[in-house]
Amino acid sequence: MPLDQSFVGRSWPPTEPYLVGREKIREFARAIGATDAEYHDPEAARALGYTDVVAPPTFPVAITMAASRQIVNDPALGLDYSRVVHGDQKFAYARPVVAGDALVCVNTVDDITSRGGHDFLTTRTDVTTEAGEPVVTVWSKLVQRGEEA
Amino acid sequence: MGDVLEPQTFRVTRADLVRYAGASGDFNPIHWSDRIAKSVGLPGVIAHGMFTMALVGRAVTAWAGAPDAVVEFSVRFSRPVPVPDTDEGTEVVVTATVKDVTEDGHTRLSLTATCNGDKVLSLAQALVRKR
Numbered sequence: 001m002p003l004d005q006s007f008v009g010r011s012w013p014p015t016e017p018y019l020v021g022r023e024k025i026r027e028f029a030r031a032i033g034a035t036d037a038e039y040h041d042p043e044a045a046r047a048l049g050y051t052d053v054v055a056p057p058t059f060p061v062a063i064t065m066a067a068s069r070q071i072v073n074d075p076a077l078g079l080d081y082s083r084v085v086h087g088d089q090k091f092a093y094a095r096p097v098v099a100g101d102a103l104v105c106v107n108t109v110d111d112i113t114s115r116g117g118h119d120f121l122t123t124r125t126d127v128t129t130e131a132g133e134p135v136v137t138v139w140s141k142l143v144q145r146g147e148e149a
Numbered sequence: 150m151g152d153v154l155e156p157q158t159f160r161v162t163r164a165d166l167v168r169y170a171g172a173s174g175d176f177n178p179i180h181w182s183d184r185i186a187k188s189v190g191l192p193g194v195i196a197h198g199m200f201t202m203a204l205v206g207r208a209v210t211a212w213a214g215a216p217d218a219v220v221e222f223s224v225r226f227s228r229p230v231p232v233p234d235t236d237e238g239t240e241v242v243v244t245a246t247v248k249d250v251t252e253d254g255h256t257r258l259s260l261t262a263t264c265n266g267d268k269v270l271s272l273a274q275a276l277v278r279k280r
Binding site: 027033036049058087088092093095139 | 159165168169171172173174175189198199200202203204206207209210215216217219220221222223224225226272
């Protein structure tokens with residue numbers, strides 16, 4: 001069953017603020033092998049102009065992937081997650097995420113297309129502080145593979 | 150223009166995928182269970198696409214000089230990265246070429262990532278702020 005085209009342009013209410021912990025950034029940095037001091041040591045990060053340890057560029061997905069369940073778990077959309085693969089990923093940064101940030105996500109369906117029996121869903125998550133300061137915008141394109149004939 | 154930056158090689162093992170699953174919250178079983186991965190037509194456990202992108206991000210921040218120098222970062226996942234259950238795992242090799250300078254003065258890096266000689270990303274690029 002194709003995805004419901006009427007979802008294009010739809011946005012969801014802002015998520016509850018996600019409090020970015022210093023240990024979560026350290027854990028993420030360790031998991032990707034990022035050993036530079038600004039990811040681990042608050043003093044080193046402050047010396048470089050950050051307010052606390054800074055997150056690696058792909059860290060926001062740890063927040064937005066959970067937030068975008070608002071979209072992908074909506075039964076009306078018709079997404080079968082067992083047939084989904086990750087197609088594209090894009091980040092546009094206003095500034096890096098730092099420990100102590102309280103971040104709010106607003107999810108929007110940017111696009112739904114079908115091609116060659118596959119469905120393509122592009123979601124956009126605008127990540128801001130609680131005061132509305134832009135931090136990063138995250139786009140994910142998910143591919144729902146066609147069912148085997 | 151056209152400058153090629155020093156390629157970077159990253160080793161990826163099953164233990165890395167387990168650690169990344171916990172750190173990122175992505176517990177999709179195709180990244181830790183051969184049984185499930187094979188049941189959906191994969192050769193076996195594959196790396197999280199976002200783990201591969203994170204390794205490319207490490208190379209980008211190393212070239213850029215700082216994490217806040219990265220303005221935009223985008224990839225397309227074109228092939229999976231199979232990770233065998235061995236001590237050696239597999240290797241991902243990341244390269245970058247300076248493409249152009251945008252009107253805003255940002256440097257555009259064209260990125261590649263290969264595993265066993267196959268390109269696992271396409272349309273991968275980063276915009277880096279001049280420091």
